[in-house]
Amino acid sequence: MIVGGGGGGPAPLAVTLGEPSGVGADIVLMLKAAKAERLPPLFVLADPAMLAARADRLGLTDRIRFEVIAAPEDAAGVDADALALLPLQSRQTETPGTPQPANGAGTIEAIDRGVGFCLDGRASAIVTGPIDKKALYDVGFRHPGHTEYLAELCSRAGAPVMPVMLLTGPQLSCVPVTIHIPLADVPAQLTTELIVATCRITAADYRNRLGIARPRLAVSGLNPHAGEKGAIGREDEAVIRPAVDILKAEGIDAVGPLPADTMFHPPARARYDVAICMYHDQALIPAKTLAFDETVNVTLGLPIIRTSPDHGTAADIAGTGRARPDSFRAAIALAWKMAASEAAAKHR
Numbered sequence: 001m002i003v004g005g006g007g008g009g010p011a012p013l014a015v016t017l018g019e020p021s022g023v024g025a026d027i028v029l030m031l032k033a034a035k036a037e038r039l040p041p042l043f044v045l046a047d048p049a050m051l052a053a054r055a056d057r058l059g060l061t062d063r064i065r066f067e068v069i070a071a072p073e074d075a076a077g078v079d080a081d082a083l084a085l086l087p088l089q090s091r092q093t094e095t096p097g098t099p100q101p102a103n104g105a106g107t108i109e110a111i112d113r114g115v116g117f118c119l120d121g122r123a124s125a126i127v128t129g130p131i132d133k134k135a136l137y138d139v140g141f142r143h144p145g146h147t148e149y150l151a152e153l154c155s156r157a158g159a160p161v162m163p164v165m166l167l168t169g170p171q172l173s174c175v176p177v178t179i180h181i182p183l184a185d186v187p188a189q190l191t192t193e194l195i196v197a198t199c200r201i202t203a204a205d206y207r208n209r210l211g212i213a214r215p216r217l218a219v220s221g222l223n224p225h226a227g228e229k230g231a232i233g234r235e236d237e238a239v240i241r242p243a244v245d246i247l248k249a250e251g252i253d254a255v256g257p258l259p260a261d262t263m264f265h266p267p268a269r270a271r272y273d274v275a276i277c278m279y280h281d282q283a284l285i286p287a288k289t290l291a292f293d294e295t296v297n298v299t300l301g302l303p304i305i306r307t308s309p310d311h312g313t314a315a316d317i318a319g320t321g322r323a324r325p326d327s328f329r330a331a332i333a334l335a336w337k338m339a340a341s342e343a344a345a346k347h348r
C-alpha cells in the first residue's frame with residue numbers, strides 16, 4: 001500500500017500514461033480502482049475520452065470517478081477516491097495493442113507539460129508510463145527515449161544536464177553508462193570521461209536524493225573477465241580502470257573494473273549499493289531478471305525527479321486487465337518518497 005502525504009506536503013505528482021495502445025492507462029486505472037490502495041497526491045495527464053474508453057473496456061467504469069482539473073494545484077481539492085485528470089489538448093484514440101500515429105502528439109504533450117510543471121514547482125515529480133519508442137520515431141520524435149528527452153527539455157529550460165539511467169529494485173540497483181545505442185557503437189562511445197561523469201552524478205544523487213551518504217559503486221568491465229588483463233580486449237584497462245582511479249582519488253567509493261559475469265550473485269551484490277554497467281543490457285538484464293515487477297527506472301542528473309516502471313508498453317496484453325501494476329506502483333511510491341525528502345531538505 002502506498003501511503004500518501006497530507007496537506008502542506010510536496011506538490012502532487014504528474015503522471016503520464018505513455019503509449020495509449022499500451023498498458024500505462026490500464027495500470028493507472030487498476031491502481032485507482034483498488035480501493036485499498038492509497039495513492040499519494042497525483043494527477044494524470046491524459047485525454048479523458050481515451051481514458052474513459054479504457055476504463056469501460058476493463059469493466060472499471062463503476063469503480064472509478066474522474067475529476068477533471070484545470071491546473072496541477074486543483075489536484076489538492078480532488079476527493080481521495082477520485083482520479084484527478086488534467087486534459088491534454090491533443091486527442092487520443094483507444095486502440096489497445098495497435099499504436100496510432102495520430103496519438104503521438106498527445107504522448108509527447110503529456111511529457112512536455114509534466115516536465116514543465118515539475119520545473120515550475122507545480123508538480124513535485126513526473127512518473128512516466130511506457131512509450132512505444134518506434135511509434136514515436138515514426139512520427140518524428142528524435143530522441144532515443146524518455147531519459148534523453150527529459151534531459152533535453154530540462155537543458156532547454158536551464159543549464160545543460162546529463163541524464164543517467166538508474167534501475168533500482170529490492171535486490172539490485174544498476175546504471176548503464178551508455179544507454180540507447182547499438183551494441184556495436186558501445187566501445188567507441190565508452191570513454192573514461194563518460195564513466196567518470198556518470199559515476200559522479202550517480203554518487204551525488206544517491207547522496208542528495210536517495211539517502212545514501214557514501215554509496216558504494218561497483219564498476220563493471222566491458223569484455224569477458226574484465227579483459228583478462230588486456231588479453232581479451234583493451235577497454236577494461238585503457239578506459240575503465242583510469243576512470244575508477246579518478247573516482248577513488250575524488251573520494252568516491254568505487255571499485256572495478258569487475259568481471260560482469262560474477263558481480264550479480266548475492267554475495268557480490270552485498271558489497272555495493274549500485275552497479276555501474278557499460279551498456280544497456282549489461283545493466284537491465286540482471287535488474288529485470290531479479291525483480292521485473294518491482295524495479296523502478298529513475299533518471300538521475302536532472303533538476304527534476306522522474307521515475308517510471310521498468311517495463312515497456314506490453315501491447316500484447318493492453319486492455320485485457322492482465323497487466324501487473326507492481327512496478328508502476330513502486331515508481332509512484334519512489335517518486336513520492338524522493339519528493340518528500342527533497343521538500344524536507346529544503347525546510348531544514
Ligand SMILES: NC(=O)C1=CN([C@@H]2O[C@H](COP(=O)(O)OP(=O)(O)OC[C@H]3O[C@@H](n4cnc5c(N)ncnc54)[C@H](O)[C@@H]3O)[C@@H](O)[C@H]2O)C=CC1
Nearest residue numbers: 129130131132133134308311312313314316317322323324
Ligand atoms: N520507459 C519506457 O518508456 C519504456 C518503453 N519500452 C517500450 O516498450 C515497447 C515494448 O517493449 P518490450 O521489449 O516488448 O518490453 P515489455 O516490457 O513491453 O514486454 C515484455 C514482456 O513482458 C510483459 N509485460 C511487460 N510489462 C508487464 C506488466 N506490467 N504486467 C504483465 N506483463 C508485462 C509483456 O506482456 C511482454 O510479454 C517498446 O516499444 C519499447 O521501446 C520499453 C521499456 C521502457
Ligand SMILES: NCC(=O)COP(=O)(O)O
Nearest residue numbers: 145146147148284297308
Ligand atoms: N529499457 C529501458 C528503457 O527503455 C527506458 O527508456 P526511457 O525511460 O528512457 O524511455
